[in-house]
Amino acid sequence: MEEIKLKPCPICGKQPKIKRDYNYEMSGFGAWCTIKCGCLFKTHLKIEEGKATWERALHYASLRWNATVDLTNSYKTEIKTKSQKE
Numbered sequence: 001m002e003e004i005k006l007k008p009c010p011i012c013g014k015q016p017k018i019k020r021d022y023n024y025e026m027s028g029f030g031a032w033c034t035i036k037c038g039c040l041f042k043t044h045l046k047i048e049e050g051k052a053t054w055e056r057a058l059h060y061a062s063l064r065w066n067a068t069v070d071l072t073n074s075y076k077t078e079i080k081t082k083s084q085k086e
């Protein structure tokens, strides 16, 4: 599976961090991937994905992260557009 380039956090613009849960994998239930915003003190956006293998967990978590970033960005644009009309 090809690697997906993660988009920056829609709120702070920082690149997200990927966390692989090795303890979860050791337990044999599959793989657990967490992608969250790279801020030190506050997390703006967090995605968690559990799949049978790490590659799949990372792949689907990345897809969801980018989709959520797009959605948040389009929402912000919508608010901006509305306020400009007033």
Ligand SMILES: [Zn+2]
Binding pocket: 009, 010, 011, 012, 013, 014, 037, 038, 039, 043, 044, 045
């Ligand atoms: Zn952020």
